[in-house]
Structure formats: structure tokens, C-alpha cells
Amino acid sequence: MPTVQLFITCLVDSFYPQTGEAIVSILRRLGLTVNFPHDQTCCGQPPFNAGLRAEARPLAEHTLRVFEATEGDIIIPSGSCAHMIKHGYQELFRDNPVWLPRAQAVGKRVYEFTEYLVDRLGVTDLGARWDGILTYHSSCHTLRGMHIDRQPRLLLANVRGAQIVELPQVEECCGFGGIFSMEHPELSAEWLKRKISNLEATRSPTLVVTEAGCLMHITGGLHRQRKKQRVIHIAEVLNHK
């Protein structure tokens, strides 16, 4: 049985451990041995995106060291952290002859969770069941950073009992953007408002995402506005019977 490495990401780790459990359960059902390197922390994306490269570098180096000590594919339940390790590290270490090849070697092993299922394993139906309406939000870095869109949609289309409706302006950013949502709260708030009203237009009680950042941001907004809709990571839908 092949062994895969799980990079859980700081947000899933800290806020949504049940998403991580769903992923482990799905991967094991598919016959994989799941390894979780315990020394992992954060890929360094928050300081990197903010322009604090000196702060980002030690986190990136740490992440590379942790995963260099392992073998096999690295699965990440977040398009943006996968984007960071695959592409952001190339930028961060572009003038660093020691770390650049190491980043490239690890980057080659990285897959976003739905990409791994569909493109790597060829699995599009996990036998999941979900009774009710679902709508999907394309997270920016999953869609435009990793060019992953077909895969989560295909997996959702095969969920029994689920009626999938399209979210209007599905490709618009929800306003998270990491530190952006704190640095420019007024701008972030406008987009969040628009995302929530688009969600309401679908009449779906549940919004599915591939990204814990969007999840946290949109649920935070829904809670502030006392709305009933919930946001859920796709792994939990796919693990639902």
C-alpha cells in the first residue's frame, strides 16, 4: 500500500480538525497509508504574501526539511498552501541555489486534495451521500493558482442525493486573502457581502469550499450577519454517508 504524506495546513489543524479526519478516512478507504509528519507547522504563506520574506523563509525551510525526510505524494487540503509550496517557494528561493532545487523537488510531490483524488488516483466517486442542495465556491488559489476546478466539481457531481446549484459570480474572491482581510477590512467586507448575497441567491443551505481560509472568512461573516447557511470543506461532504 502506497504511503502518502499529509500536510494539514495551519488553519485546518487549528480550526477544522474534523476536515483533517475526513481526509484521513477517505484516503484510508482508498487503501493508502497516511502519514502525518508531526513537526509540520505552517508553509509560510501568511508572511510571504504580506511581503515579509525574511519571516517566511525559515517557515518554508522548515516545511521543506520536514517533508524531505519523507517519501511519496504530499496531499494538502488547500489550494493556496499547495500553490505556495509549488509556486511560491520558487519565487521565495529564486536566487537561492541551495534551497531552490530542494523546493522544486518537494513541490513536484505536492497535490491539492481533490486534484490528488481525480488526477492522481482516477477516483471520481467516493460513494458519498448528502441529501439537499449544495453550491460550490471556487477559491482563488485553487482555481487560478493551481488551475483546479473540474476536479472538485466532478467529485461533487457524484455525491448521491445532492442537488448541485451554481453559485453566481462563482470565481469572485470572498475577500479573505490572508492578512488582507485584516489590513483592508473595508474592502474585504464588500466582497464578503457580495459572496454571501450570491450564496443566498442559490437558496442552498450549504456552501462547499476547498480552502479553510475561505471557510473561516465566509462562516465568520455569516455568523456576524446571523445567517443560517453553513460552509463546509469538500472533504467532509465526500466523507458523508
Place this chain on the structure above:
Amino acid sequence: MTDFRTRIRASLANEALQIALDANAERRTNGRIAAFESLPNWQEKRQQAHAIRADVIEHLEEYLEQFVDRAERNGIVVHRAKDGAEAVKIILEIVKASPQSNTKDSLVPLSALRGKEVLIAKSKSMVSEEIDLNPALEAAGIRVVETDLGEYIVQLRKERPAHIVTPAVHLRRSDVGQLFHEKLGIPYTEDIPTLTDTARQVLRDVFLTADIGISGVNFGVAETGTLCLVTNEGNGRMVTTLPPIHIALMGMERLVRDLDDLALMLSLLPRAATGQKLSVYTQLIHAPLPGQQRHLVLLDNGRTGIRNSPLKESLYCIRCGACLNACPVFRELGGHAYNSPYSGPIGSVISAGFFGPDFIPLAQASSLCGACREACPVDIDLPKLLTRVRAGQIPVSSSQSPVNSSGLSRLGRLFLQMYSRFARSPRLFAVSQRLAALGTRLLSPFSDYVPLPAFTGWGYSKDLPRFAGKPFRARFHRAEANSNGRNSVILSEAKDLEDKNEDSSVAALPQSDTRTAQFIEELTKVNGNVIRANRVNLTGQVIDFLKSRGVDSIHLEPDVLDEITLQEAGITVSDAPDAGLRVGVTKAICGLADTGSILIADGAGDPLQASLLPRIHIAVLCTPDILPSLADAMALPIVRQCKSAVVITGPSRTADIEMSLTIGMHGPGELIVFLVHTIC
């Protein structure tokens, strides 16, 4: 300069601005997407365009040398300016040396009334905004009039353009109505055609009496020394054709290698900018027209610094404005909040590159959502460049110390520094997770969410989910114990699914009938008209048309119609430009099937003016001269040999007021192609 955050709040609070920007974003984005769908293999073309721009910027000095050499041999006077001050000085010297008397007397009924003040008619140039040219010229006692409708409006309002392509994007028709009422003395109206026509009349006098025309340049072609200008209203043609002196102002990076490159770029630029397959007027200028002086001012102004910096890729930009239209930040702010001539994602990169570290905070106003890169017709990795600006990787002059500013707030920086400190050590990270879980539980014991105060940024519009009591890292073994061995299925061999390359079917060359049909369809789409004619009776058919419009005198390019027949029918014929004539008749050198365009070049009888000044332009085109596309026209010898040529795609148009399409701005309001079915 007010604080960027203050300006952001002001923009968000401006309801009229928000409505205008929402409409702009939706219309422009949809228009762009539809236009690109009509271009076969556009993703491939986009990558080719990226490669062309990369090559040009990589070898910029060589291409510039070739370009300057060609342009000078063509008779254009080339000046190079290292900064804005030098460019202004060069232009003022050209003004000083100008005869100040318009030699084309037939065109200048009003010049005598103007006294000695020098009048400059200007078509849109963002480079001129970059170097604050207008204030400098005005300070020297020169009258400068912007002639693009949107630019004219913002100039009357004493504002900067709010968008690099649609300068008056922030205004509504009522704003323009009020402005024209106050400044031009017309009764208040919200009727866009009336407003447009008012500007047309005022500006026509400017074109006809201007001593100098100043324009920007969309592309310079290194191999041929060509200046390519792309406009819709016709003002670009006016200022480069009518005044005795034309000064083109160009950023030194705006080069392509040859005419084939140019054709490719022109298939992308208008689609990205305005959703058009081709803009109405695509000018190819090589040389001065008879009696004209043509100058080119090539501006560095920090471009060399950017080229030698990590922001080099930003020089690939062709200033289409697509990233502005796609950007959710621009959609909330409009251009003015950036306090720079260049706004939106590209502006947030190059403003710091051109104007220094004070502009770094612009780059923090982005969620790095990547919509800009997706919209970019030359695939500039704008999110990457934004993170470089944030990291202070901007050009530094030798006197400055390295930039140590990310544009972050103090609180944001502190938060990230602390976070990064903890995340460096797995042990500290795990401890801080537990502490955060405990903390959020204490703050909010009865809810899964913590209501943070607004000053934290997050708390402004959302609550914070509580940290999980037990993070994933503490649960992993439990998960393993629970599910190990259960429900396991044997994994079929892992496989790589190859992305299916969508094979675009190779279209067979259109037969000439198909081409004709396509030409007619495309020209009709852009509000042009086609009248089918036969060679024997062509002049008679044109006469019938003229009579139906009550026209009895025309500007006619020689050898297009039978002049004796025209005179017998009572039509007076002139082969000299005359702004009083309603109809100009020219031949079309060729037609372009995929865009419904026609090509006109300079020559006897001034066909460039005949196709520009009158209200109605009649062009005679023979069906065998319809070529598949612009790339084919670029191969015609005449395109290289003429002094100036223009590809015309429909009647002149503007959408500068509320993006409402108005046909007939400065150029003809009607384009009628008499299509002759024969071998000419």
C-alpha cells in the same frame, strides 16, 4: 497626500462611484471574455505575446536602436528623454521652433481669431499623465485640449483620468450634463448623443486650428519604425493627421519586433481593452505626411530602473486596462484613490517602480486573487509582482538605502512577526495553538465564534471561529486507531490522467465567398453598412446613394469613381480636404474578413482625410481584395511603403459616458462599403 486608507473609505462611501464601477466591471469583463472566445487558440496566442514582450524587454536596447534608426530614416525626428523634465523640455523646444502659423489655410477658418496662443490638440496618452505634461505646457502659456471624449471631460473637471482606457469611468451622465452646462453653456441634458455631439463640435474646431497634435503610441515596430495607434473616436487620427506638427510620446518599452508581432498584439489588445475584435482605427504611421513634421519622444523615466529590478515583467504591459476591469479592488475604488496615473493591479506594481516607496501600500490592497493575471492578454504574473513590491523589491536609486517597508500596518506586521516566530518551532506552534484555543474559549464560552473588535480588522465584518479544543495534530493517532483496516479497498494502480488537449479543429482557409460573407457580417456587427455594387454601374450606384442623402459635393480620392458621370449628375468633386464636406469617398486597399475592417493609406487626393473629416465615409472595396485577417494585410508591400495607413473597423464611436455606445464621435458616423464583385 491623504492616506490611502482614507481614500479607500471615501471611494466606498461614494454611491454614484460604486454604481458606475460595478457596471464597468461587469460589462468590461463579459465583453472581454466574449471577445476572446472569438479568437481561435487565444491561450496559445497569449503565451506567444508574453514571449514576444519578454524578448523585447530582454533585448530592449538592440530593438530600440533598430527602431530609432528606422524611424529616423523614415523621416521622423526622434528624441530620447531620460525623465519627465527632459521630455517636457524637448516638447517645449519643438513648440518654440514651430512656425505657429498653420500652413493648411483651407482648414483653418478659426486660427486667425485665436491670436498668438499656441494650441495643442492632444489624444490620449498615459505617458503624458505620468510626466504631468499638461500642467507644464500650460505653465508655458500653451493651450492644451484633450480630445478623447473621456479625457476632455476629466480635463474640464480638472481631474486625472480614473482609468487608463476609460478616463471618465467614475462619472454618470448627470455629472457630464452638469459639467457641459457649466463649462460649455449648453442647456442641462442627460441625453448622451447630445452631450457627445456637443463635445464633437467644440473639439472639431480644436483639431482644425491646432498648431500641434500630441498623441501617445500603442506600439512601436522595431523592424519598420512604425508607430501604431489604436483609437475608437478618431481623435487619434485627427491629431496625427491634421496639425502641421505631430509629436508622439512613447514609453521606451512599448516595442514589438516586426509587423507579424504587431498583428498578434492587435488581435489581443482591443479584445482585452474594450471587448472589440479590432478598435475602429488602427493607425500605422511611418513617416510625416507632406508638409508635416513628425516627432517621436521616447521616454525612459524609470523604465531602465524597472528593467533592472525584480519588477521587470511589469514592462511587458500593453496598457489595455483589462486587469483594472477584472480587479475586485479597482471595482471598489476607481482610479483616483490610487493617487497615481496608473491604477489597478498594474498600477499598484509600477507606481512603486516609477515613483518610489511611498506607493508600496497600494500593493497591500489586494487579496492576491489572481483575477488580474487571468485577464492579462500578455500573461503578466501580477500577483507575484505585487508580492515583490510588498517585499520592497522595487528599483532603488544609488542614493537610497534598500527599501524596508512592506506597506503593512504596524499591527499587521507585529501579528505576522509573532505568528512567524511561533510557527518556526513545532513545539511553540503546538503550545500557542492550545493557548489560542483556551483564550478564545475564555473570551467566548457559550459560542463557537469570538466577536473581535473592529480595530483588529477581522472584527470589522466577521466573527472569528474559536480555535479547536484539540487540533488535528493531537487527533491524528486517534483517527488512525479508529479507521485503520476498515472499509479499505484495494487501490487500483495510481495513474496520471493526462489533460486532454482540446484540439481545436484546424479551419480550412475560407473560400472567397465565405470571406465576403464573413466580412459583411462582421462589418454589420460594428455598425458599418455594405452596399453590393457591380463594376459597370458603381458610380451610378454611389450617385443614387448621394442623391438619397441630398449630397451634391464630395471629397473624392482620384480614380475611384468616374468623375465625368458624377459631374453630369450634378455632384461637385474635390480632391482636397475640406471640413465642410459631408461625404468622403475612398477606395479600400483591402478588406479583412474576420473583423469587417478596411485598409486605407495616404496618397493622392488625401484619402486619409477623406475617410476622417466627413460625416459619411464611402469606401469602395473589391471582393477579391478581402483577406482573412490583419496578419495577412501586414504582409502587403504598401503597408510598409506608405507614410501612414489606417485599418478602419466601422464608424467612429465612443462609450466614454456610462459606457453607452454612441456612434459618430470625431470620425465619420457612417461607414458605407460599396462591395464590388469583380476582379479590380
